[in-house]
Amino acid sequence: xxxxxxxxxGLVILGISHFKSNAQTPWDEVMMEKGEICAALIYExxxxxxxxxxxxxxxxxxxxxxxxxxxMPMIAMGLTQNVNIIASLPYVSxxxxxxxxxxxxxxxxxxxxxxxxxxxxxxxKGNLLFLTNTHFGRxxxxxxxxxxPFSIGFGAPEIGLRGIGAFKLDNGLVFRAGxxxxxxxxxxxxxxxYYENGSxxxxxxxxxxxxxxxxAIGYWALENRLRLEATYMSLNCLTGDDIRSYNRPQPTNKTxxxxxxxxxxxxxxxxxxxxxxxxxxxxxxGRNMGNATTLGLGLTYQFKVY
Amino acid sequence: MKNLKIYPLALLLFIVVLSSxxxxxxxxxxxxxYQFENMDENGGTWKTILVSNPTQINISEPESIxxxxxxxxxxxxxxxxxxxxxxxxxAVEYWTNNPILRWNEIALELxxxxxxxxxxxxxxxxxxxxxxxxxxxxxFPFAHPPYTSRMLAYLSVAQFDALxxxxxxxxxxxxxxxxxxxxxxxxxxxxxxxxxxxxDGATVAAVSKEILKTMFPLEFTYLETKYQEHLxxxxxxxxxxxxxxxxxxxxxxxxxxxxxQRASTDGMSKAxxxxxxxxxxxxxxxxxxGWKWQNMETPQRPVGLTPLFGxxxxxxxxxxxxxxxxxxxxxxSEDFERDVQELKKFASHMTLNQRxxxxxxxxxxxxxxxxxxxxxxxxxxxxxxxxxxxxxxxxFAYMNTAIxxxxxxxxxxxYYYHYPRPVETIPGFKxxxxxxxxxAYTSGHSTxxxxxxxxxxxxxxxxxxxxxxxxxxxxxxxxYGGIHYRFDAEVGIDQGKKVGTYAVKRAKDDGAR
Numbered sequence: 001x002x003x004x005x006x007x008x009x010g011l012v013i014l015g016i017s018h019f020k021s022n023a024q025t026p027w028d029e030v031m032m033e034k035g036e037i038c039a040a041l042i043y044e045x046x047x048x049x050x051x052x053x054x055x056x057x058x059x060x061x062x063x064x065x066x067x068x069x070x071x072m073p074m075i076a077m078g079l080t081q082n083v084n085i086i087a088s089l090p091y092v093s094x095x096x097x098x099x100x101x102x103x104x105x106x107x108x109x110x111x112x113x114x115x116x117x118x119x120x121x122x123x124x125k126g127n128l129l130f131l132t133n134t135h136f137g138r139x140x141x142x143x144x145x146x147x148x149p150f151s152i153g154f155g156a157p158e159i160g161l162r163g164i165g166a167f168k169l170d171n172g173l174v175f176r177a178g179x180x181x182x183x184x185x186x187x188x189x190x191x192x193x194y195y196e197n198g199s200x201x202x203x204x205x206x207x208x209x210x211x212x213x214x215x216a217i218g219y220w221a222l223e224n225r226l227r228l229e230a231t232y233m234s235l236n237c238l239t240g241d242d243i244r245s246y247n248r249p250q251p252t253n254k255t256x257x258x259x260x261x262x263x264x265x266x267x268x269x270x271x272x273x274x275x276x277x278x279x280x281x282x283x284x285x286g287r288n289m290g291n292a293t294t295l296g297l298g299l300t301y302q303f304k305v306y
Numbered sequence: 307m308k309n310l311k312i313y314p315l316a317l318l319l320f321i322v323v324l325s326s327x328x329x330x331x332x333x334x335x336x337x338x339x340y341q342f343e344n345m346d347e348n349g350g351t352w353k354t355i356l357v358s359n360p361t362q363i364n365i366s367e368p369e370s371i372x373x374x375x376x377x378x379x380x381x382x383x384x385x386x387x388x389x390x391x392x393x394x395x396x397a398v399e400y401w402t403n404n405p406i407l408r409w410n411e412i413a414l415e416l417x418x419x420x421x422x423x424x425x426x427x428x429x430x431x432x433x434x435x436x437x438x439x440x441x442x443x444x445x446f447p448f449a450h451p452p453y454t455s456r457m458l459a460y461l462s463v464a465q466f467d468a469l470x471x472x473x474x475x476x477x478x479x480x481x482x483x484x485x486x487x488x489x490x491x492x493x494x495x496x497x498x499x500x501x502x503x504x505x506d507g508a509t510v511a512a513v514s515k516e517i518l519k520t521m522f523p524l525e526f527t528y529l530e531t532k533y534q535e536h537l538x539x540x541x542x543x544x545x546x547x548x549x550x551x552x553x554x555x556x557x558x559x560x561x562x563x564x565x566x567q568r569a570s571t572d573g574m575s576k577a578x579x580x581x582x583x584x585x586x587x588x589x590x591x592x593x594x595x596g597w598k599w600q601n602m603e604t605p606q607r608p609v610g611l612t613p614l615f616g617x618x619x620x621x622x623x624x625x626x627x628x629x630x631x632x633x634x635x636x637x638x639s640e641d642f643e644r645d646v647q648e649l650k651k652f653a654s655h656m657t658l659n660q661r662x663x664x665x666x667x668x669x670x671x672x673x674x675x676x677x678x679x680x681x682x683x684x685x686x687x688x689x690x691x692x693x694x695x696x697x698x699x700x701x702f703a704y705m706n707t708a709i710x711x712x713x714x715x716x717x718x719x720x721y722y723y724h725y726p727r728p729v730e731t732i733p734g735f736k737x738x739x740x741x742x743x744x745x746a747y748t749s750g751h752s753t754x755x756x757x758x759x760x761x762x763x764x765x766x767x768x769x770x771x772x773x774x775x776x777x778x779x780x781x782x783x784x785x786y787g788g789i790h791y792r793f794d795a796e797v798g799i800d801q802g803k804k805v806g807t808y809a810v811k812r813a814k815d816d817g818a819r
Contacts, residue, residue, distance in 0.1 A: 183325075191665055193418075195415075195672055
């Protein structure tokens, strides 16, 4: 999910040591300076009252409006000038507004990212950047993935490798695109037979691998204290089955989703200390997913340890 | 920066290592081929269920092994065996010398494929699957537990009867397998002294394909493909010549006629009633007891699942009334409240083990149902005990008739007492399992499982304790899941045991050991 961090546009652009605190996510072009730590707390509210059963968008009165809430502590750290580490551990709760089945709550997946800055090159009136982000995620706690749509996660390890390219104009405009390959392992379920285009005699489900694309147009304003972005995100599983007619989803499903959104982040002081962020995402298409609207709010605090 | 460049490589290595740790997700039961522990030479004398006497089906004497016709068949077999493609070899390996198990798996797979409850139409009404228009939507059938129990009963009974007939002629004509006649033939399976005419494999293939076609009319093409692959494998594995296969098929076809005849008049076509009938059943219960079950879904389903499945013809129990238990505790009574408190306690303090048990036995929508779960156990025990196809079919026949009888008995009880579910009687109660579309008392899982466990315990006495423990666990899983009271489960276990005893009694008297 959304994570944060800082960076100094001035430094990147001008190559001088004038740093500012900026939130960072595993898919943006932002890096933190060596010794900087940014702690963040994010709350996210997401809901849908329609979902795609395969490619058919439907309602289900026995779910009604499905609400997912997430509270996520996150920490990002500048290990060196060019290597950042980001870790997060969300707590998720789900709740249907109708029907007789109970929602779930619990600690979801620990995610650890290593973000590396490989290239920054002045080109004309801007700066060209290339970064990678490698992440590893694994479920914590004992949540059951095979209780969809109420389960709080897909319950499998995930390793992702993302390449991020960005072009930052000296006037504060940023263009960015990133593509990740997400390798997913298996999720252990609590039955040893299930149907996935045929019988499967196993207590494990293969969670499909996926491609994850992010793009943004951003603008840094108010002397780099305000960061605004218009975002696009898509996630496409490369294999998997569809939800069967009026049946529940399962972790083997081929999920696809694309969203448009906006992101704003404000640093109360120009340097370090407290910041706030807000984001919004609207699903525009999907498959085997809820047609969700998401709102996130966060507080960040940045400081230097060495 | 330079040493950072090894890290994509390290990552790749990490993924490769992790991928190699992945668990297998097989599509069928993988087991080592085995030598049958017994030939059951007198199997042709065992009592049948649909067939009155094996001689009712006439199978003519085969050509002698010295005849030119037979020698030609042998040559064809050798020619085929010498040029097998990879997929043909895989098919031979897949089918094994006990293809009863594969056809049973195919049946379970179709059950899981068709076990989908129809959703509501945009106007809030529901359309039910219709045998006369199988494409639907919704597709026919909805392979719910009663449907699946009946499907498996007919499949297994027809397989068993047809194999008794096949055994009768095998040992009457004693034509041995090709590899006994021509030493140059190396069979793909363990050799056996079982005569090969008529082919037991072809008998099973013909019966299974036809019964499953009746039960799953949209699967015509899939079943034909499986059938052809199976028949080819009988030759490709070196165990049958074409004349063995033809004779086997003709037995199968005759037995299928008898099975279809029974199925068309067993009352199943009336099990799913129209709303007025369903309402009158509910109202009689209300007048009798002061309560009635209702569907709690939105939009509400107007009719419960197969209200008159309790009137479908049973296999081993003379009348359903003799296995109908007494009434459940009335809502509000002390016994009722005690079991409600227990449900609330599980809902608010569920242990991981309780959750695991609830899910392990869920066998809900989209699965092979509880009857399917017990068929899987039977299959594993059959392999463990190296049963031949006839003895395997006997296990399935008695178990699946007991399971269907348990379903009939349970459904009779369900709609006679019409008892409400916990989500109806406990305000605000939420569950981790979906509440099914039929009354609570008695629990289907408990009844199906106890009946199956009784039969399996008779056939596999060494594992009797395990089977009975599983049945108890299946029963209690529904309490953990929040969809049954303890009395539903306990009385269901008793009911299932009783039903299973009828099948065991019959099996004891069928002439096999």
